[in-house]
Amino acid sequence: MPQISSPTLTPQLLRQLTLNPADHPRGVAHLSAASGLVRVGERLYVVADDEVHLGVFDSSAMHAPGALLRLLEGDLPHDKGARKKAKPDLETLAQLPPLPGHTHGALLALGSGSKPQRETAVLLPLDAQGTPLGQVDTIDLAPLYAPLRERFADLNIEGAFVLSNELLLLQRGNKGNALSACIRYEWSHIAPWLAGLQPQPPAPHHVQTMDLGEVAGVPLSLTDGTPLHGGAWAFCAVAESTDDSYHDGACVGSAIGIVTPDGQVKLQLLAGAPKVEGIAAQAADGGWQITLVTDPDEPRTPAQMLQTHWVL
Numbered sequence: 001m002p003q004i005s006s007p008t009l010t011p012q013l014l015r016q017l018t019l020n021p022a023d024h025p026r027g028v029a030h031l032s033a034a035s036g037l038v039r040v041g042e043r044l045y046v047v048a049d050d051e052v053h054l055g056v057f058d059s060s061a062m063h064a065p066g067a068l069l070r071l072l073e074g075d076l077p078h079d080k081g082a083r084k085k086a087k088p089d090l091e092t093l094a095q096l097p098p099l100p101g102h103t104h105g106a107l108l109a110l111g112s113g114s115k116p117q118r119e120t121a122v123l124l125p126l127d128a129q130g131t132p133l134g135q136v137d138t139i140d141l142a143p144l145y146a147p148l149r150e151r152f153a154d155l156n157i158e159g160a161f162v163l164s165n166e167l168l169l170l171q172r173g174n175k176g177n178a179l180s181a182c183i184r185y186e187w188s189h190i191a192p193w194l195a196g197l198q199p200q201p202p203a204p205h206h207v208q209t210m211d212l213g214e215v216a217g218v219p220l221s222l223t224d225g226t227p228l229h230g231g232a233w234a235f236c237a238v239a240e241s242t243d244d245s246y247h248d249g250a251c252v253g254s255a256i257g258i259v260t261p262d263g264q265v266k267l268q269l270l271a272g273a274p275k276v277e278g279i280a281a282q283a284a285d286g287g288w289q290i291t292l293v294t295d296p297d298e299p300r301t302p303a304q305m306l307q308t309h310w311v312l
Contacts, residue, residue: 001213002257002265009256010271011292011306015062017046017055018302023068024053025075030302031055031066034293035158036093036224037278038107040130046278046293047093047109048303050083052076054093054109054124054132057305069132071109071122080299089118092169092224093278094160096123097187100195104128108194110169113145113155114246123194139194144201148183151207158277159225162187163233169204170222170235176243178219179209182259212267215239215253220267223277228288231261234310236276236292248297251275256290258310274306287311 017031036047039059046055052072058064071090076083092110099106102125111118121139124132149155152171159170167190171181189202212220218239225235235257242249254276257267270276278293288310294303 001211002267004213005266005268008269008271009308009310011274011290011308014291014305014307015057016302016304017057017293018065019055019068020065026078028299029065032299032301032303033295033297034303034305035091035277035295036109037226037280037291037293038093038095039280039282039291040095040107040126043130044280044291044305045093045107046303046305047071047090049089049091049112049277049295050076050087050299051090052088054107062305069124071124071136072120072138083299086117088120089114090122091156091158091277092160094162094167095126096191096194097162099191100197102126102195104130107132108160110157110160111141113141113148113157119145121194137196139196144193147203152181153177158223159235161225161227161233163227164231168225168233170225172223173219173221174240174242175218175249178214178221179211180222180237181210182208182222182225184208208263210265212237212255212257212265215269215273218252220253220255224279226279226281228258228281229283232258234258234279234281234288234290236279237267238275238277239273240275251297256292256308256310258288268310270308274304276306281310285309285311 021029035049044057053068057066091112107124119141123137158172169183173180184206239253
């Protein structure tokens with residue numbers, strides 16, 4: 001069980017994830033289901049699980065609308081239920097270091113794997129300034145996820161990042177299966193597969209289940225992670241009252257946490273229980289400045305970008 005610090009942290013609102021509606025295929029003026037966050041310099045990249053675009057926001061112009069970068073062809077249905085069935089469920093965004101064919105690394109968006117149509121990844125190579133080059137490559141995640149389904153009957157990958165020469169994937173638990181998990185791959189083994197140079201992905205070399213405790217009888221479950229330094233990493237988690245990875249439920253609690261290099265888990269609850277599903281971190285003022293994005297589970301409600309500070 002994690003060490004839970006008190007009092008709870010109160011995150012500050014940085015902005016709503018607004019867009020120019022003329023740029024959105026359905027004329028929507030915001031992202032409504034932010035699910036993954038990566039900071040590269042002044043840019044904040046946000047993947048939303050009900051879109052086929054990446055949101056790009058400028059941290060130096062927080063009141064300006066974000067831009068959209070297409071990840072997959074086609075458009076999703078307007079109806080909420082039909083869109084939920086059809087969406088690729090891109091829940092995860094990671095910044096990758098250099099890999100074969102991509103000198104300056106890439107962004108990687110992953111489908112959750114919770115349904116067969118949610119097993120696609122998108123690779124966006126970056127230039128030296130951390131800007132996407134415009135090339136978009138898709139990856140079939142079925143061979144990567146197939147062995148994970150043998151261990152997790154309700155597979156739901158919601159976080160990914162590279163730490164200390166490993167690619168970490170984060171499995172999100174729920175009320176039906178309370179344990180989350182951290183799944184580790186050797187970066188030197190999986191990078192060639194991501195680059196399309198190997199037909200089969202490697203097996204994970206380590207899988208660690210994680211019990212993050214409960215809020216009001218609902219288990220806290222991993223929703224994203226980000227590397228820190230020296231082998232530590234940070235995560236966000238929510239207590240969503242649902243029994244599986246497909247149906248939404250009420251969010252009764254949320255938290256951020258740090259996993260130390262020796263595996264200790266420290267956790268702080270968030271005031272107001274925002275449904276945080278994306279996290280990025282920067283060293284600041286004797287600790288970490290934590291940026292978060294939310295998924296309000298309501299298409300008409302803009303996702304929010306929040307910020308708080310973790311004191312070491």
